[in-house]
Amino acid sequence: AQSVTQLDSQVPVFEEAPVELRCNYSSSVSVYLFWYVQYPNQGLQLLLKYLSGSTLVKGINGFEAEFNKSQTSFHLRKPSVHISDTAEYFCAPGRDSSYKLIFGSGTRLLVRP
């Protein structure tokens, strides 16, 4: 069975500081990996995705994530956060051609001035 763990439920950080949101997944088969972001009172938006190829994936708003197969991780990073990055971030591995994404419990990023 496939599962996903987001190790931090909440990450407070000061504006312009770097941030890493951790995600580990378990799977015995190839996966697709996604990060979604949910801004307050809005729906989930796709931030970035790993399907194949380069393990370093760049997404919107300056975020990037690195697929590490040996550590089964897909941590999300940003070198300098803004107040507007305050949101809930969800990691979601998916099986090949599956809409049954398995979402993590989410990490709330709180950016303080």
Next chain:
Amino acid sequence: NAGVMQNPRHLVRRRGQEARLRCSPMKGHSHVYWYRQLPEEGLKFMVYLQKENIIDESGMPKERFSAEFPKEGPSILRIQQVVRGDSAAYFCASSPERGRARTEKLFFGSGTQLSVL
């Protein structure tokens, strides 16, 4: 082009009542998916529908829950005789096509927060 629209945004029901959650997919999308997020948990897949067809309901509870996506109108997630454990955020997503690309093109609504008193 409006996004996925869900209503109501918040729904309060007493135990034993019925809850009806609506989802209008993005224009041009014919595939709808419902997910549920229980408190402190991630979203979990419930059901996948196309127009007038249920494709996959493997994530739906066996009783009290049903979903439809009629030829005309929004998709409806219906919960009969609600219990406190049904309190959750219910998200709808839509996509324009089937197959491998489907997962890459999921667009989510803002969700409906159901509270059962």
